[in-house]
Amino acid sequence: MRLVEWLDDEGIDLITPKLLHPHPNTYTYSKRLAETLVSNEYPTLPCCIARPSIVIPSYQEPMPGWVDNLNGPTGLMVGAGKGVIRSMHCNGDYHAEVIPVDFATNTIITIAYKLGTEWQNTQKSIPVVNITQGNVRPITWGEVLETGRTKLHEYPFEGQVWFPDGDIRSTKFIHNLFVFFFHLIPAYLIDFLMLILRQKRFMVRIQKRISDGLEVLQYFTTREWKFYNDKYLKLDKDQSDYDRNNFRIVRYDIDINTYFKHIILGARQYCMKENLSTLPKARRHQKIMYVVHVTTVYLFYFGILYFIYNNVGIVKLCLDYVTDIIKSLPLIGGLLQKIHL
Secondary structure: HHHHHHHHHHHHHHHHHHHOOOOOHHHHHHHHHHHHHHHHHOOOOOOOOEEOOOEEEOOOOOOOOOOOOOOHHHHHHHHHHHOOOEEEEEOOOOOEEEEHHHHHHHHHHHHHHHHHHHHHHHHHOEEEEEEEOOOOOOHHHHHEEEHHHHHHOOOOOOOOOOOOOOOOOOOOHHHHHHHHHHHHHHHHHHHHHHHHOOOOOOHHHHHHHHHHHHHHHHHHHHHOOOOOOHHHHHHHHHHHHHHHOOOOOOOOOOOOOHHHHHHHHEEEEEEHOOOHHHHHHHHHHHHHHHHHHHHHHHHHHHHHHHHHOOOHHHHHHHHHHHHHHHHHHHHHHHHHHHHHO
């Protein structure tokens, strides 16, 4: 931290990769720095390190589905709901480590109480609490996608640019192909139309922001995470009935369908400023987008079949050319000769 105080921007850019290693991005690196600063002040100051997992909209307080930003999964859901995000690099079998913002906030309040009444005198090293619910209400990223997609179709956003039918892909190469064809090319086409119509271009800029946001999130969605949350669960166990009613930190009976409904409606109202009265209009627009989507998909596949049908000779020539190249390779050519013999 002292280093960046006297280096210029160019010098910081040069050493940034070395400083970040082994952290994947500045997001995790800055959190590590913050934890180091807090640890250095313990036990002179009564403090604790709280590590919430990916924070998502509220379950209950101040109202179901409340959210005030588009960071993390909320931005992903809005982008998918608008039809802008068509693919995400993610393993659907991995568990989604997420926690509602009101549970995380109540846990921090409870930690402060515990720190002032018990931990300050009993904990020799700084307490660390993993605020995670992976073993409380397990859910995979695949379940998140399917439930979210269903609810997005029931409660669509206004102004969809395409029918929300994106998917997750565990293979990076396949994901990049979909990004190229369904994120970048449409973005440049839309901006080109805006240029012709002398309107302000925006789509490429939006896709750049989406790409940067997904890059941070996808580091966590392509890995399986296991956190020890014994202290977190003990905080819940030690709560009185009064505290549990007012500062709920764990809930084992969350109805995922109802919760996702509130998440989408919350993002609609509090982030996108879309009134609930616009839902009928949004549903009509979504039906139009569905017809456009299905028509485009069928035309695309028909075009491929038509091209193959009319260019069988060219396709065969290309395949023969590739086969000859493969056979010319020493190792593969020798193996093919042995098999032939």
